[in-house]
Amino acid sequence: MTIRVVEPGLLTTVQDRGRWGHQALGVPVAGAMDEVSHQLANLLVGNQPDCATLEVTLVGPTLEFLAETTFAVVGAEFELWLDAAPTPTNTPRQAGRGSRLRFGRRGGGARAYLALAGGIDVPPVLGSRSTDLASGLGGLGGRPLRGGDQLRVGQGAGPRVSCVPPAAPVTLPEGGATVRVLPGPDADRFDPRAMEVFGQARFTLGPESNRMGYRLRGPSLELVRTDPVLSSATPVGTVQVPPSGQPILLMADRQTTGGYATIATVISADLPVAGQLAPGDWIAFEVCERRTAVAALIALEQALMGRR
Amino acid sequence: MSDWRMRLAGDAAVTVAFEPRIDPVINARVVALAAGVRAARHPGVRDVVPSYCAVTVYFDPLRTDLDRLWAALEEAAAAGVEAAGPAREVVVGVRYGGAAGPDLDEVAAFAGCSTEDVVRRHTAPRYRVYMVGFLPGFPYLGTVDARIAMPRRSSPRLTVPARSVGIAGAQTGIYPTTAPGGWRLIGLAAVDPFDAGREPPSLFRPGDTVRFEAVSMETGR
Numbered sequence: 001m002t003i004r005v006v007e008p009g010l011l012t013t014v015q016d017r018g019r020w021g022h023q024a025l026g027v028p029v030a031g032a033m034d035e036v037s038h039q040l041a042n043l044l045v046g047n048q049p050d051c052a053t054l055e056v057t058l059v060g061p062t063l064e065f066l067a068e069t070t071f072a073v074v075g076a077e078f079e080l081w082l083d084a085a086p087t088p089t090n091t092p093r094q095a096g097r098g099s100r101l102r103f104g105r106r107g108g109g110a111r112a113y114l115a116l117a118g119g120i121d122v123p124p125v126l127g128s129r130s131t132d133l134a135s136g137l138g139g140l141g142g143r144p145l146r147g148g149d150q151l152r153v154g155q156g157a158g159p160r161v162s163c164v165p166p167a168a169p170v171t172l173p174e175g176g177a178t179v180r181v182l183p184g185p186d187a188d189r190f191d192p193r194a195m196e197v198f199g200q201a202r203f204t205l206g207p208e209s210n211r212m213g214y215r216l217r218g219p220s221l222e223l224v225r226t227d228p229v230l231s232s233a234t235p236v237g238t239v240q241v242p243p244s245g246q247p248i249l250l251m252a253d254r255q256t257t258g259g260y261a262t263i264a265t266v267i268s269a270d271l272p273v274a275g276q277l278a279p280g281d282w283i284a285f286e287v288c289e290r291r292t293a294v295a296a297l298i299a300l301e302q303a304l305m306g307r308r
Numbered sequence: 309m310s311d312w313r314m315r316l317a318g319d320a321a322v323t324v325a326f327e328p329r330i331d332p333v334i335n336a337r338v339v340a341l342a343a344g345v346r347a348a349r350h351p352g353v354r355d356v357v358p359s360y361c362a363v364t365v366y367f368d369p370l371r372t373d374l375d376r377l378w379a380a381l382e383e384a385a386a387a388g389v390e391a392a393g394p395a396r397e398v399v400v401g402v403r404y405g406g407a408a409g410p411d412l413d414e415v416a417a418f419a420g421c422s423t424e425d426v427v428r429r430h431t432a433p434r435y436r437v438y439m440v441g442f443l444p445g446f447p448y449l450g451t452v453d454a455r456i457a458m459p460r461r462s463s464p465r466l467t468v469p470a471r472s473v474g475i476a477g478a479q480t481g482i483y484p485t486t487a488p489g490g491w492r493l494i495g496l497a498a499v500d501p502f503d504a505g506r507e508p509p510s511l512f513r514p515g516d517t518v519r520f521e522a523v524s525m526e527t528g529r
Binding site: 020022028029043126134230232233238256257265267297 | 315316317319320321323325327329330343354355356357358359360361362364366369370429439440441442443444445446459484485487502504508509510513514
């Protein structure tokens, strides 16, 4: 065993890039809410891209190392303590056997990713180690970590990176963020003014927001067509509008299908920023074009590879 | 003129949508199209998700030639359905009523018939699996006899036990796991719709045929 959970924190789960390929059978994708910080943490300790990390949410855990381990923490700006000494995030560090890593106060962002060299080793379920909390699949028994849990690392260490990647390419939100969206696919179901309101308003993440989705509070988005929408696939970043007019932004643990009208979809490059939001934060939406979305994704991938 | 249209859903998914109706012929096209797209193994495609009347194809925007994928989907959608083999039939034993089906009396009152009649009407049809969604392995089955097609509850239950058989209007389904839900619960199935350790994990696939059979508690496990 490599680490023991002393204090689990608010919600600490095993995550990777998600459980793809089984949505036709109703299996949610899950995976890291901020996939870029997750990938960067893996890169820093020399892991393969499919390695699992621990996603730490709002209040971090305290962990004891049972073996000498290289680790890195990327994402939300937590104060980190390795035994009595402050230790930096965004850089690989070495922990000795018996030492304790404690997550302290949090600055910007909601979720941090702890990578251990070799990757968190839990049995893959349908090709992924991600914890899907709603279905109880993957991770450690399909649940968040608890005090006393022990985890081992696997064989996912690759060649160490020769250059240290740049500082986190995800701009951490402090109190809120604007994300870019592509309109539709159900834009024709909305009052023309609804799109305008949607693009100008600030919404607030309701207290019941979680890994499945963010319940947004703000001006009502009026539907002009109220005939039922037949359930169909729901991509991550979908902004659904139920008849109440209060939108829901679907995130990593979303169900595979849903039956509400979709006013817009967050672009892939801005999903990591959205994944760093917490209940009480604001979110605003800026409509963009597809070529902007693709260019932003290319820029993000290049930043992650340490290239320009 | 085509009876389907294609739309992007964000920058990483494209949906081929047929006429928005719950219809076995439309759904057969959906199931066939999804199987065809999956078999074609287009570079960059990450997942293919059929629903009642649409197929959504998830792709990696940086590793997919969207023009080629778009053209391939157009061609596949325009092609007719090849004669599919006979549908697989799954028979599901159900213990109706009592603690297993707490809403059976309500459905009988809605239908103005006895609970025995509700069971007869629920077990009579050969249902089609229109899609699997909501929860891993949850089958959306149709079409329910109009006389017992009671709409879902106005406020969902916080916990519906695993294997509960429910009705929501023209649809019927089986909860694979304990979850919140608003369907009218009429019984408990003798099968587990989903088990991640089983191969294949989902008992039901889109396009399958399902029949329900009333069983006693003993044979129902």
